[in-house]
Amino acid sequence: MKLYVNLRxxxxxxSSLVTLFGIFLGGIYAWIGVILxxxxxxxxxxxxxxxxxxxxxxxxxxFGIKQFQYLVMYxxxxxxxxxxxxxxxRIFQYADSSIIEAAYFAGFAYESGINTTNLIGxxxxxxxxxxxGIIYGHExxxxxxxxxxxxxxxxxxxxxxxxxYAHVYNHHLDLGHQDxxxxxxxxxxxxxxxxxSHIGQSKFSFDMEKxxxxxxxxxxxxxxxxxxxxxxxxxxSIILFVWAxxxxxLLALAAVWVIAxxxxxxxxxxGHYGLIREEGRPVEHRHSWxxxxxxxxxxxxxxxxxxxxxxRGETYxxxxxxxxxxxxxxxxxxxxxxxxxxPLFRSYVKKHLDNWxxxxxxxxxxxxxxxxxxxxxxxxxxx
Amino acid sequence: MxxxxxKKNKDFIASVNENSFEVNVIKGKTLLSSALDQGIxxxxxxxxxxxxxxxxxxxxxxxxxxxxxxxxxxxEELDAGYVLACQSELKSDIEVEVIFKNKQE
Numbered sequence: 001m002k003l004y005v006n007l008r009x010x011x012x013x014x015s016s017l018v019t020l021f022g023i024f025l026g027g028i029y030a031w032i033g034v035i036l037x038x039x040x041x042x043x044x045x046x047x048x049x050x051x052x053x054x055x056x057x058x059x060x061x062x063f064g065i066k067q068f069q070y071l072v073m074y075x076x077x078x079x080x081x082x083x084x085x086x087x088x089x090r091i092f093q094y095a096d097s098s099i100i101e102a103a104y105f106a107g108f109a110y111e112s113g114i115n116t117t118n119l120i121g122x123x124x125x126x127x128x129x130x131x132x133g134i135i136y137g138h139e140x141x142x143x144x145x146x147x148x149x150x151x152x153x154x155x156x157x158x159x160x161x162x163x164x165y166a167h168v169y170n171h172h173l174d175l176g177h178q179d180x181x182x183x184x185x186x187x188x189x190x191x192x193x194x195x196x197s198h199i200g201q202s203k204f205s206f207d208m209e210k211x212x213x214x215x216x217x218x219x220x221x222x223x224x225x226x227x228x229x230x231x232x233x234x235x236x237s238i239i240l241f242v243w244a245x246x247x248x249x250l251l252a253l254a255a256v257w258v259i260a261x262x263x264x265x266x267x268x269x270x271g272h273y274g275l276i277r278e279e280g281r282p283v284e285h286r287h288s289w290x291x292x293x294x295x296x297x298x299x300x301x302x303x304x305x306x307x308x309x310x311x312r313g314e315t316y317x318x319x320x321x322x323x324x325x326x327x328x329x330x331x332x333x334x335x336x337x338x339x340x341x342x343p344l345f346r347s348y349v350k351k352h353l354d355n356w357x358x359x360x361x362x363x364x365x366x367x368x369x370x371x372x373x374x375x376x377x378x379x380x381x382x383x
Numbered sequence: 384m385x386x387x388x389x390k391k392n393k394d395f396i397a398s399v400n401e402n403s404f405e406v407n408v409i410k411g412k413t414l415l416s417s418a419l420d421q422g423i424x425x426x427x428x429x430x431x432x433x434x435x436x437x438x439x440x441x442x443x444x445x446x447x448x449x450x451x452x453x454x455x456x457x458x459e460e461l462d463a464g465y466v467l468a469c470q471s472e473l474k475s476d477i478e479v480e481v482i483f484k485n486k487q488e
């Protein structure tokens with residue numbers, strides 16, 4: 001049981017390595033990351049009705065091994081760096097117009113050089129799996145020791161190092177309020193949310209550093225400014241891609257960052273869409289959506305158990321459990337596909353929001369929900 | 384130097400509000416989580432170091448902060464020895480003051 005509980009969270013690490021190997025092999029294999037994403041969407045959809053509880057021994061202790069899980073999460077930093085290096089190498093070959101031919105490295109046959117189609121595949125593959133770095137960046141953001149720095153570095157690979165501070169100091173504190181950029185109000189679509197949430201969290205981090213440095217009588221332009229430092233951590237990626245391919249490299253990195261941040265904000269979007277918390281009231285299970293179908297739970301290292309996570313933010317992912325909170329009933333992959341088509345998503349989520357209003361919301365939260373409805377109605381009428 | 388490789392596994396004691404009661408803090412756990420584990424109604428809200436509800440004043444002893452408290456506490460509070468219990472491990476036995484909403488003896 002102990003082995004099974006710990007090994008089941010290795011889907012992303014193994015898939016990331018396969019994606020990395022695919023980019024190295026080149027040719028059609030550069031698309032492996034995209035193909036895996038598609039396969040996992042199907043698996044997640046097919047297994048949506050399987051929900052498991054957290055496993056514990058007779059004394060209620062989790063089977064999760066902290067040292068092993070942390071080793072895996074730390075190991076993902078060099079894996080994500082390697083993904084960027086592999087993509088940069090392919091961009092270098094493309095920009096250099098290298099001849100496409102069979103080659104060998106340490107006994108492995110690979111394709112040297114790359115055409116435009118396969119470079120797009122390599123870029124999408126790297127972007128999708130770099131974006132999934134959020135699950136480790138998120139988990140480690142709640143570890144205030146060396147894990148916090150690893151979280152910052154993983155997120156910096158996607159130009160989103162501010163996330164680590166904003167998630168803990170903004171999202172966890174202001175969840176369900178309009179002060180939380182990561183909580184999507186009713187009526188917003190995932191595309192608009194990605195932009196607003198990204199900018200909002202960065203601004204929060206900017207303001208927080210400004211306030212902290214002011215309290216310490218230090219200049220904003222200081223080595224202690226973690227907002228600036230976060231973007232400095234992203235500089236090596238920019239330098240690498242510009243060196244590798246100039247404008248093409250920059251465009252590829254922009255694509256990686258946009259897709260990665262879209263995945264990050266889509267998770268925020270799905271986790272709290274339309275839920276409301278009265279100001280000053282404690283965060284409770286009802287203020288998050290759970291997505292805990294079996295494949296989502298294992299793939300996303302239980303990040304879908306949002307209800308439990310937001311009440312017990314200090315709890316390791318392998319200890320999180322179903323707490324009977326609001327639940328979409330499907331996994332993240334399936335729901336993500338729905339979010340890509342906003343009318344479809346709104347149509348799907350309506351019955352869940354109605355259920356939330358009737359069975360979870362307090363009277364005060366219902367009043368706020370009604371205000372949202374009338375605001376949306378007014379906006380639609382005006383347009 | 385070889386002390387670096389010796390695993391220290393010492394628990395420490397937090398003596399709360401002029402020795403009204405004690406909290407046993409196991410290595411690797413925070414003051415807040417230890418207090419809650421022992422059934423003490425220590426004030427708290429977020430448990431991730433962002434709300435400041437669990438703040439307390441260290442009278443004596445040393446703690447190991449897990450985060451920079453300056454994001455949440457004012458400079459005057461920091462100067463006076465306030466810390467966040469949810470982000471503090473102990474480096475020695477400590478004396479600490481905390482204000483309970485419902486007075487706890």
